[in-house]
Amino acid sequence: MSTAFVRLASAAAALNAASNEFGRPISAIEAALKTLNLGVSAWVKFAGEEDQASGEYSERCLGYARVNGRWGIAIRILEGNLADSHERTFEEWLFNDAPRAHRLEAADKLPELVEKLYDSAVDTTRQLKGKAEKVAQVAKAITQASATGAGARK
Numbered sequence: 001m002s003t004a005f006v007r008l009a010s011a012a013a014a015l016n017a018a019s020n021e022f023g024r025p026i027s028a029i030e031a032a033l034k035t036l037n038l039g040v041s042a043w044v045k046f047a048g049e050e051d052q053a054s055g056e057y058s059e060r061c062l063g064y065a066r067v068n069g070r071w072g073i074a075i076r077i078l079e080g081n082l083a084d085s086h087e088r089t090f091e092e093w094l095f096n097d098a099p100r101a102h103r104l105e106a107a108d109k110l111p112e113l114v115e116k117l118y119d120s121a122v123d124t125t126r127q128l129k130g131k132a133e134k135v136a137q138v139a140k141a142i143t144q145a146s147a148t149g150a151g152a153r154k
Helices: 002-036 100-153
Strands: 042-050 056-067 070-081 084-094
Touching (some): 002 100, 042 100, 070 100
Antiparallel strands (some): 070 084
């Protein structure tokens, strides 16, 4: 038994070293994304199952999102039933904190995630520009009403 444990300890050390090496490029990608100050999330599915008979589903996604107050590359698991949108659970981790098996599955989706982030940034920019004029009109109306009301109170 002690020989097995010694071999396990050696394997664990090698696993941890490989995991750390695997996580370094993810940290570099996160650092580059943070400099962009995107403030938008995006997710791409990398695995999942759905039972047509029961409606039960599970999907694993790679994303860029705010997890526990910190923006970063993340992994989430969604589970639920298609018939009941309220009966849904999810778990989220920053990438390097996620289970190793999920990280291995998700890694190939990194280029797709960057494309999805681009799409989200472009779409959000379009929406912001579209709403800016409406918000400016509301601000102008409130500012004028406030100025008129302030003069009436004096």
